[in-house]
Amino acid sequence: DKDEATPLHCAANNNSKETAEILISNGADINAKDKDEATPLHWAARDNSKETAEIFISNGVDLNAKGKDEATPLHCAANNNSKETAEILISNGADLNAKDKDEATPLHCAANNNSKETAEILISNGADINAKDKDEATPLHYAANNNSKETAEILISNGADINAKDEDGCTPLHYAARYNRKETAEILISNGADLNAKDKDEATPLHWVAQHNNSKETAEILISNGADINAKNKKWMDPSSLCSQ
Structure with missing residues (x-):
């Protein structure tokens, strides 16, 4: 079809396990790729077609096949919180810490999409909770x-580095501040995040609130918990100076 999907891809999409078995027994290519280089197992993982996924696996499908973005079926399961299929993939040896083109792992994907159940499954099976992508961001940065x-709470309760820094020196709290994620900011702060952590430009999360969104709510959360309102960045500017720009 226009997506270059085979009948086996369609069977995966609809969890048509009997049809999948017939196709495979008649020689269908179990590792066929569509226009995005996704295999039928990618489709099954995306749509949580767990029974069809089991059929593919029992017939020797490539568990860690990569699409054009280098995502594996486990990345797809994590993106869509397909927890049952994730469990099947993991129990059959899928790479928990496989990296896509951005060097993100399935746990990064789970955090990005708040797939909390899948995150728990990944962590309980040994996924690297502090894995870093190409920008050195961890799953907690994504959350x-x-x-x-x-998902942030799950990551923190399982020992995620709450003050991990990306390549620009930004912590998860910098991210929450920049994008006005006040609920996640509160979770980070209540679990000991450094309110005055400085990035490579010596900007604190409060600088980021002022510079990027001027969010009153997030600013109040930071200040009420002890953020330094007089902290200076590399340009010797405090948060209030940035607000007035």
Whole structure:
């Protein structure tokens, strides 16, 4: 079809396990790729077609096949919180810490989409909770960026580095501040995030609130918890100076 999907891709999409078995027994290519280089197993993982996924696996499908963005089926399961299929993939040896083109792992994907159940499954099976992508951001950075507060709580309770820094020296709290993720900011702060952590430009989370969104709510949360309102960045500017720009 226009997506270059085979009948086996369609069977995966609809969890048509009997049809999948017939196709495979008649020689269908179990690792066929569509226009995005996704295999039928990618489709099954995306749509949580767990029974069809089991059929593919029992017939020797490539568990860690990569699409054009280098995402594996486990990345797809994490993106869509397909927890049952994630469990099947993991129990059959899928790479928990496989990296896509951005060097993000399935746990990054789970955090990005607040797929909390899948995050728990990944962590309980040994996924690297502090894995870093190409920008040195961890899953907790992703959770903060997208206000995935439940997943943030899971990551923190399992030992995620709350003050991990990306390549620009930004912590998850910087991300929460920049994008006005006030609920996640509160979770980070209540669990000991450094209110006055400085990035490579010596800007604190409060600088980021002032510079990027001037959010009153997030600013109040930071200040009420002890953020330094007089902290100076590399240009010797405090947060109030940035607000007035």
